[in-house]
Amino acid sequence: MADIDVKQLTGRIDTVLDILVAGDYQSAIRNLEILKAELQQLETAGQDGLSGQPKTPWEV
Secondary structure (H helix, E strand, O other), X not given: OOOOOHHHHHHHHHHHXXXXXXXXXXXXXXXXXXXXXXXXXXXXXHHHOHHHOOOOOOOO
16 A cells, blocks of 8 residues: 555544534535545555545535
């Protein structure tokens, strides 16, 4: 699996938690699905990882 930026990952998880606390469950679910897809893509891409990946839009 490619290197994962732990700070970025924890920040994104914190964002989802903030969205959940605010009560916007649909947005939180969509953001988790985006994160899941990106992590799966990292696993299949091997060492290419985050460096070549464009940022995905996050819903707030």
